Amino acid sequence: MDRYKKLASNTIVLAIGQFSSKVLSYILIILYTRAEWLETADMSSATNITNTANLLMSIVTISIGEAVIRFGLEKKINGTQVFSIGVFTAIFGFLVLAPFMPLISRLMNQLNGSSGNGVLIYIFIITSSLRTICGFYVRSRGNVKLYALDGIITTFTLLIFGVIFMGVFKLKAVGYIISIIASDFLSIVFLFYMANLHKRLIVVGIDKELRRSMIKYSLPLTPSLVAWWLATSANGYFVTNMISREANGLYSAASKLPGIIVIISGIVSQAWQMSAVTERNSRTVANFYTNVFNIYQGVVYVVASSMLLFNKQLTGFFGSNYSDAYKYTPFIIVGVMFSCFSTFLNSIYLADKKSGKSFLTAFIGSMLNIILSYVLVPIIGVYGATIGSMVNFGVVFLIRAIDTQKIVLITYNKLKIGLNIGFIFIMALLIIFEKPYSFIIRAVLFVLIVAMNFKTCMAGVMKVISKKR
Numbered sequence: 134m135d136r137y138k139k140l141a142s143n144t145i146v147l148a149i150g151q152f153s154s155k156v157l158s159y160i161l162i163i164l165y166t167r168a169e170w171l172e173t174a175d176m177s178s179a180t181n182i183t184n185t186a187n188l189l190m191s192i193v194t195i196s197i198g199e200a201v202i203r204f205g206l207e208k209k210i211n212g213t214q215v216f217s218i219g220v221f222t223a224i225f226g227f228l229v230l231a232p233f234m235p236l237i238s239r240l241m242n243q244l245n246g247s248s249g250n251g252v253l254i255y256i257f258i259i260t261s262s263l264r265t266i267c268g269f270y271v272r273s274r275g276n277v278k279l280y281a282l283d284g285i286i287t288t289f290t291l292l293i294f295g296v297i298f299m300g301v302f303k304l305k306a307v308g309y310i311i312s313i314i315a316s317d318f319l320s321i322v323f324l325f326y327m328a329n330l331h332k333r334l335i336v337v338g339i340d341k342e343l344r345r346s347m348i349k350y351s352l353p354l355t356p357s358l359v360a361w362w363l364a365t366s367a368n369g370y371f372v373t374n375m376i377s378r379e380a381n382g383l384y385s386a387a388s389k390l391p392g393i394i395v396i397i398s399g400i401v402s403q404a405w406q407m408s409a410v411t412e413r414n415s416r417t418v419a420n421f422y423t424n425v426f427n428i429y430q431g432v433v434y435v436v437a438s439s440m441l442l443f444n445k446q447l448t449g450f451f452g453s454n455y456s457d458a459y460k461y462t463p464f465i466i467v468g469v470m471f472s473c474f475s476t477f478l479n480s481i482y483l484a485d486k487k488s489g490k491s492f493l494t495a496f497i498g499s500m501l502n503i504i505l506s507y508v509l510v511p512i513i514g515v516y517g518a519t520i521g522s523m524v525n526f527g528v529v530f531l532i533r534a535i536d537t538q539k540i541v542l543i544t545y546n547k548l549k550i551g552l553n554i555g556f557i558f559i560m561a562l563l564i565i566f567e568k569p570y571s572f573i574i575r576a577v578l579f580v581l582i583v584a585m586n587f588k589t590c591m592a593g594v595m596k597v598i599s600k601k602r
Contacts, residue, residue, distance in 0.1 A: 161292055162389055166451045170299040171309065173382025173454050177373055178306040180385040182250060183313070184366035185241060186257040190265075191358040193226030193258065198265040200351035203483060204343070205273025212274055214340045216333045218347055219266045227259055253310050260317035267324040270333070279327055283320055291316040357492035363499035364525045365472075368518035371506045376514060384515050386451050387461035390444070391469040394436050419542045422481070424592075426543055429477055431586030434553045437470045438582045441560040442575050463561035464519035470557065471526035478533040485540050494536070498529035516565075549585060556582055 165171040171179065201219040204210050238251025272280045294315045298308030325331055372381040440447065441463060448459035475494075482491040502525035509517025534545065556578045563571040 161288075161295060162386075163450045165295065165299060165309070166386065166455055168300065169454075170295075170303075171305060173380075173386075174378040175306045175309075175382070176385050177369070177378040177381035179309045180381070181369055181373065182241070182254060182306065182310055183257070184362070184369060185237075186254045186261065188359065188362045188366070189230065189237070189254070190258045190262050191355055191362065193230045194223040194262050194266075195226065195348065196351045196354040196358050197222040197347065198262070198269050198351075199354050199483070200347040201266055202269040202273045203350060204347055205270055210343065211340070212270070213333045213335060214343050215273075215347070216266075216270045216330065217335045217339060218344045219270065220263070220334060221336075221339075222344075222348070223262045223266060227255075227262075230255070230258070250307065250310065253307065253314070256314050257310060257317075260314050260321065264317045264320045264324075267321055267328075267330060270330070271324055271328050276328065279324070283324055283327075286323060287316050287320045290319050353489045353492055357495045360492060360495035360499040364495065364502045364522070364529075367499075367503060368506050368510075368522060371510045372515055372518050375510045380515055383455060383458050384461055384518060386455045386458040387448070387515075387519075388465055389451075390440060390447055390458075390462050391437075391466045394433065394440065394466065394469050394473060419544075422541050423544045426477060427546070427589050428592070430474065430550070430553070431589045433470055433473045434557065434582050434586055435590075437466055438557055438560060438579045440466050441557065441564065442572075442579045444564055460565070461515050461519055463564045464516070464523040467558060467561050468519070468523035468526045470554075471523070471530045475526055475530045475533055478530070478537050481537045481540050482533075487540070490536065494529050494532050497532065498525040501525050501528055553582060553585060 162171075166176070197219045201215055205212060205215045234251045234255050237254065241250070241254070268280055268283060271283075291312055294312035295309065298304045298311045302308060304311065369381050369385065372384050444462055444466075445459045448455070448462060451458060475498075479491055479494075502521040505521035505524055506518050509520055511517075513520075534543075537543070560575045560578050563575055568574075
């Protein structure tokens with residue numbers, strides 16, 4: 134199959150499952166807030182708990198899930214070995230973590246201003262890690278349809294458990310975490326049954342050389358993911374402790390809207406990661422990367438600008454307690470846009486097995502974010518956290534755009550990139566300062582952005598539907 138058709142095919146299949154499931158997840162958050170199952174303080178607690186669990190998950194599993202998908206894509210490598218190494222590496226990490234959970238629970242209590250819920254965090258880490266490994270393995274072996282179907286089913290089970298634990302039992306943030314745990318557990322059972330994963334799990338006969346290679350690959354990614362966590366999640370703790378839990382609830386809600394951009398970007402990135410590995414030795418790889426990145430940029434620019442155009446209307450879907458969330462979304466949207474580009478370029482590092490570069494660039498950005506948030510949040514409040522996030526991702530994108538040229542020579546249209554980013558930044562400023570005729574000006578800028586990127590996006594469509602190979 135032609136490389137563009139293969140990328141498009143994987144993207145479409147993932148989109149059917151992932152987009153529907155992610156959109157449903159977005160709707161669930163709206164449901165929880167409008168039904169007042171999650172007040173602003175509860176939203177803060179739930180977000181901080183899941184963020185802490187995600188950080189610990191990356192550390193204790195040494196990001197082995199990333200190695201599972203990277204080595205699983207190599208058809209010459211035994212998939213049973215890859216999956217077994219991934220699962221047992223994670224289990225070893227769970228055992229190491231267990232004695233430290235009481236301490237972590239107390240620390241959470243101090244940072245979050247609520248019960249640490251150490252047991253819940255621990256179970257969350259186990260179920261989420263194993264679900265990630267199972268899903269990544271299934272995807273790496275080319276079964277993207279099953280992977281997408283699992284995404285849809287998991288979202289519906291999340292809805293059911295959310296209604297039970299938050300709507301019926303009124304458990305609020307704790308109920309939110311329990312519903313995720315239960316949903317992830319059912320996902321693991323489903324994937325084990327449908328993909329016969331129990332037949333891919335061996336206890337003896339593990340290939341020690343392959344295990345060494347996978348750990349060597351994933352270990353440098355752990356500090357990279359920790360750095361990325363600092364760049365994306367640490368701000369919530371700054372806002373909680375320097376302002377209030379309620380303010381962090383608004384910040385968390387404001388971060389949900391740009392999640393639509395992440396949804397679309399994530400679908401393309403998942404499909405792209407598969408192509409980046411399989412096409413990395415092609416003679417025309419630079420041209421392929423350039424074309425795909427241009428199309429990818431165009432889609433992100435259009436979606437980001439549409440979010441900024443209808444920003445207040447979209448955030449209005451949240452409950453009345455979140456009416457001020459729209460004020461904080463503009464710079465978050467700009468930051469997420471840069472994050473999408475950074476993630477795309479990061480696939481070049483991963484395909485070339487240069488995970489150290491992935492860490493270094495993410496670390497630089499995360500340190501910028503922490504410094505800016507620490508300085509600005511006490512001065513300008515939640516806006517300080519949004520500025521820190523935006524600058525962080527913008528710098529990481531710039532560094533990776535320059536550094537990855539040493540691996541793949543992507544051709545950038547600097548004028549077009551500058552105009553798109555400039556227009557989007559102006560749209561963000563118009564919302565923040567609430568200038569007269571803001572909507573009309575934003576609408577004009579939106580039309581200009583669509584016009585600038587229409588030809589590129591249509592060229593991508595033609596590459597897919599063309600009969601030429």
